[in-house]
Amino acid sequence: VTSHLEQEIFEQPVALERQLELGRADAERIAAAIRARSPQAIVLAARGSSDNAARYAQYVFAVHNRLAVALAAPAVFTLYEAPPRLSSMLVLGISQSGRSPDIVAVIEEGRRQGAFTVALTNDCNSPLAQTANACLPLYSGEERAIAATKTYTSELLALAMLSTALDGDSERWAELYGVPLAVRSTLERNTGAAAAAAHFRGIQQFLVLGRGYNFATAHEVSLKLKETAYVVAEPYSSADFRHGPSAMLDQDLPVVLVAPKGKAFADVADLVSLCRRRRAEVVAISNDAALLGQATVPLPIPEPLPEWLSPIVAVVPGQLFATALAHAKGIDPDHPRGLRKVTETR
Amino acid sequence: VTSHLEQEIFEQPVALERQLELGRADAERIAAAIRARSPQAIVLAARGSSDNAARYAQYVFAVHNRLAVALAAPAVFTLYEAPPRLSSMLVLGISQSGRSPDIVAVIEEGRRQGAFTVALTNDCNSPLAQTANACLPLYSGEERAIAATKTYTSELLALAMLSTALDGDSERWAELYGVPLAVRSTLERNTGAAAAAAHFRGIQQFLVLGRGYNFATAHEVSLKLKETAYVVAEPYSSADFRHGPSAMLDQDLPVVLVAPKGKAFADVADLVSLCRRRRAEVVAISNDAALLGQATVPLPIPEPLPEWLSPIVAVVPGQLFATALAHAKGIDPDHPRGLRKVTETR
Numbered sequence: 001v002t003s004h005l006e007q008e009i010f011e012q013p014v015a016l017e018r019q020l021e022l023g024r025a026d027a028e029r030i031a032a033a034i035r036a037r038s039p040q041a042i043v044l045a046a047r048g049s050s051d052n053a054a055r056y057a058q059y060v061f062a063v064h065n066r067l068a069v070a071l072a073a074p075a076v077f078t079l080y081e082a083p084p085r086l087s088s089m090l091v092l093g094i095s096q097s098g099r100s101p102d103i104v105a106v107i108e109e110g111r112r113q114g115a116f117t118v119a120l121t122n123d124c125n126s127p128l129a130q131t132a133n134a135c136l137p138l139y140s141g142e143e144r145a146i147a148a149t150k151t152y153t154s155e156l157l158a159l160a161m162l163s164t165a166l167d168g169d170s171e172r173w174a175e176l177y178g179v180p181l182a183v184r185s186t187l188e189r190n191t192g193a194a195a196a197a198a199h200f201r202g203i204q205q206f207l208v209l210g211r212g213y214n215f216a217t218a219h220e221v222s223l224k225l226k227e228t229a230y231v232v233a234e235p236y237s238s239a240d241f242r243h244g245p246s247a248m249l250d251q252d253l254p255v256v257l258v259a260p261k262g263k264a265f266a267d268v269a270d271l272v273s274l275c276r277r278r279r280a281e282v283v284a285i286s287n288d289a290a291l292l293g294q295a296t297v298p299l300p301i302p303e304p305l306p307e308w309l310s311p312i313v314a315v316v317p318g319q320l321f322a323t324a325l326a327h328a329k330g331i332d333p334d335h336p337r338g339l340r341k342v343t344e345t346r
Numbered sequence: 347v348t349s350h351l352e353q354e355i356f357e358q359p360v361a362l363e364r365q366l367e368l369g370r371a372d373a374e375r376i377a378a379a380i381r382a383r384s385p386q387a388i389v390l391a392a393r394g395s396s397d398n399a400a401r402y403a404q405y406v407f408a409v410h411n412r413l414a415v416a417l418a419a420p421a422v423f424t425l426y427e428a429p430p431r432l433s434s435m436l437v438l439g440i441s442q443s444g445r446s447p448d449i450v451a452v453i454e455e456g457r458r459q460g461a462f463t464v465a466l467t468n469d470c471n472s473p474l475a476q477t478a479n480a481c482l483p484l485y486s487g488e489e490r491a492i493a494a495t496k497t498y499t500s501e502l503l504a505l506a507m508l509s510t511a512l513d514g515d516s517e518r519w520a521e522l523y524g525v526p527l528a529v530r531s532t533l534e535r536n537t538g539a540a541a542a543a544a545h546f547r548g549i550q551q552f553l554v555l556g557r558g559y560n561f562a563t564a565h566e567v568s569l570k571l572k573e574t575a576y577v578v579a580e581p582y583s584s585a586d587f588r589h590g591p592s593a594m595l596d597q598d599l600p601v602v603l604v605a606p607k608g609k610a611f612a613d614v615a616d617l618v619s620l621c622r623r624r625r626a627e628v629v630a631i632s633n634d635a636a637l638l639g640q641a642t643v644p645l646p647i648p649e650p651l652p653e654w655l656s657p658i659v660a661v662v663p664g665q666l667f668a669t670a671l672a673h674a675k676g677i678d679p680d681h682p683r684g685l686r687k688v689t690e691t692r
Contacts, residue, residue: 040386040434043414048589061430062422068389068430070416074585075558076408079609084407084414088386088434102585204598205551205578212421223591230594232551234580239420239448239692243394245569247682248576252550263425267692274684336593338620346585346613 005145005228005333009319013184015150016312018139019157020177024165027158030118030134031165037116039090045072045106046094049148049220053094053120053155056216056311060163063308064172074102077109078346086115093119096143096151098126101346107131120158122151136162146339147227149319152220153183156312175306179313185302186316193317196283196297197324200254206233207249207280208256208318209241209271212264217285217311221256221318228333229325238268251279256321257295259286260314262307285317297321351491351574351679355665359530361496362658364485365503366523370511373504376464376480377511383462385436391418391452392440395494395566399440399466399501402562402657406509409654410518420448423455424692432461439465442489442497444472447692453477466504468497482508492682493573495665498566499529502658521652525659531648532662539663542629542643543670546600552579553595553626554602554664555587555617558610563631563657567602567664574679575671584614597625602667603641605632606660608653631663643667 042061044054051071058069067090077083078101091110093103098121108131110117119132122140129135140154157179164172200206206225210218218235225233233256236245249255255275259268269291275282276294284295287305292298299317301310326333388407390400397417404415413436423429424447437456439449444467454477456463465478468486475481486500503525510518546552552571556564564581571579579602582591595601601621605614615637621628622640630641633651638644645663647656672679 041414041416041430047586051586058419059422059426062419063426063428066428066431068387068416068418068432068435070387070414072414073404073408073558073561075561075583075610076405079558079613080405080409082409082412084387085412086414089414207578212419212425215419215421226591227593230596232553232578232580232594232599234578237421240393240397245572246684247573248578249684250576253578264421267425338595339593 003334008145008150012150012153013180015140015154016180019154022139026136027161027165030136040088041068042090043070043072044092045103049152050094052216052220056156057159059213064163065166072106077105078102083109086110087113089115091115091117093128095128096122098123098128104128146336153312182302182313186313189300190317190320193320194324197321198328201328206254208235209238210258211238211267213311214258217258217314220315224322227336228322249278249280254281256283260310261287285314349680354491354496358496358499359526361486361500362503362526365500368485373507373511386434387414388436389416389418390438391449395498396440398562398566402502403505405559410509411512418452423451424448429455432456433459435461437461437463439474441474442468444469444474450474499658528648528659532659535646536663536666539666540670543667544674547674552600554581555584556604557584557613559657560604563604563660566661570668573682574668595624595626600627602629606656607633631660
């Protein structure tokens with residue numbers, strides 16, 4: 001383990017423990033302020049990995065808090081300068097650095113309209129946090145690799161904690177405290193990811209399929225593959241995949257199935273037979289022994305693991321696989337071509 | 347012109363004229379019912395091409411009607427059976443066939459909670475339409491090709507008409523009546539798409555970039571490339587692209603820039619220099635002469651063309667290019683591998 005990226009991947013169990021320990025009071029305090037406002041729905045603004053955390057939030061807040069989540073289209077605020085009505089909404093901006101101007105613009109407008117606004121960020125002194133009514137801090141420590149790993153899983157955990165604080169369910173708190181160990185165990189089980197990745201050295205493209213809570217994981221694993229290993233990796237919900245894109249499946253297109261056990265499992269795992277008919281190789285991230293047995297590359301995650309928390313764990317083998325693929329292709333994973341840590345989009 | 351797909355691409359000017367003529371009264375009637383309810387926001391449910399129409403709706407209703415739009419995650423309703431609170435929302439389902447069970451489930455739940463629900467569909471006798479409070483009909487006629495073309499552009503037009511009926515702006519109505527001619531002119535200007543596509547016969551992957559209103563177009567052009575020509579084509583907003591995925595750009599990855607003139611133009615067109623530095627070939631869908639001049643393959647669209655309506659026009663060269671690429675690769679565009687016209691996802 002030498003690169004910043006790998007160091008940060010292996011720091012995740014500790015970062016998640018810190019988030020649980022230090023972040024619970026923040027989550028409880030902000031949840032109380034949100035409950036006092038009774039928002040009709042949530043408007044979320046984010047880019048890159050944080051946008052994948054926002055996809056996770058869509059499921060968590062809908063299923064557990066009955067709150068519909070709209071992913072803000074920042075261009076509506078910045079390019080078109082015609083923001084929607086936000087006063088009855090909770091407006092939540094997610095950004096590791098807290099410095100993306102378009103995300104700040106969404107929070108600024110929400111505050112101007114009198115909505116309750118929250119910044120989820122690694123820097124509570126950032127412009128995003130300074131603009132919002134409240135800062136929900138990440139306790140990840142500085143992230144030096146350009147590709148986000150520990151801040152992504154900490155964002156997911158912070159969102160899951162906020163959702164739990166909103167409904168005050170003690171059983172869900174107990175489940176949350178099991179996450180760091182599940183991530184640690186996943187890191188230990190997947191030391192073989194490196195050898196597996198070498199097999200795909202010559203491959204230029206992947207599909208990554210997930211559904212429900214793990215639609216976010218499919219997006220984030222794709223993004224890691226793209227930004228560290230320079231392959232074209234396309235994320236799909238298994239449902240959308242059946243509406244057209246499945247036509248492109250063939251032996252030159254390996255498929256990553258993100259399929260932890262739970263209510264979305266069957267729909268994703270069912271695609272393994274289609275992959276076989278088209279001779280597409282399958283990389284499976286799962287805790288189902290039968291599915292792992294059918295995969296070309298099994299990437300195991302532990303069980304028991306509640307489905308609503310599985311995205312925090314299931315992304316980890318994807319991070320390892322993408323990093324290993326970068327090494328196998330001779331790419332320095334700490335210096336993705338043409339990227340900087342803070343991307344200032346407007 | 348022999349395939350159903352090509353016939354339907356060329357039917358679009360007539361289908362759009364019909365939508366304007368017959369659909370205006372529907373749009374006015376449903377707009378009056380929506381205004382009477384003063385919804386806080388819109389929840390949209392759709393899959394495949396209709397989901398790309400929903401992406402367009404996000405911008406149109408936000409910019410022109412100040413309504414935030416949440417794209418429903420149907421799995422929340424079907425797999426997790428934990429729908430969000432919808433009573434203060436407008437719930438809109440978009441489906442050509444009106445027969446996708448998960449989209450019907452969203453409308454059903456909206457109605458159960460007392461929300462006003464609308465079905466945008468080609469079949470007002472379908473389960474979706476029968477479940478909703480109101481049917482906003484498409485007047486596209488039967489669509490026989492599996493890949494949606496005329497129903498997609500008619501969906502966009504119907505959404506633009508509903509938005510215009512909601513704010514009753516006569517200038518916007520005048521702009522709407524210019525759309526069929528702009529589409530006709532685009533079909534006439536792009537007879538060279540076939541020869542251009544042949545050049546890419548050996549290519550397995552494309553990137554398709556757009557922003558703002560034409561983020562939807564980037565998604566839909568990608569989907570056409572995938573389902574008809576079996577290439578991996580990934581859509582990106584030009585802003586998200588800078589947050590990571592730009593690392594994968596190189597000479598083996600041609601880029602389609604969807605860049606009609608307007609407020610999003612500069613952000614997308616600006617990527618042409620990055621493409622050149624990485625030696626990626628550029629296919630440009632634009633009405634900007636300078637950008638067309640810098641492209642390997644210029645696919646021109648007419649001007650003047652108001653940006654908010656440009657997605658109905660800008661998708662057309664993409665449809666032609668994808669069909670031509672399918673022919674160049676020896677694929678029958680009417681029979682995509684493994685797809686059927688109605689996909690019943692749950």
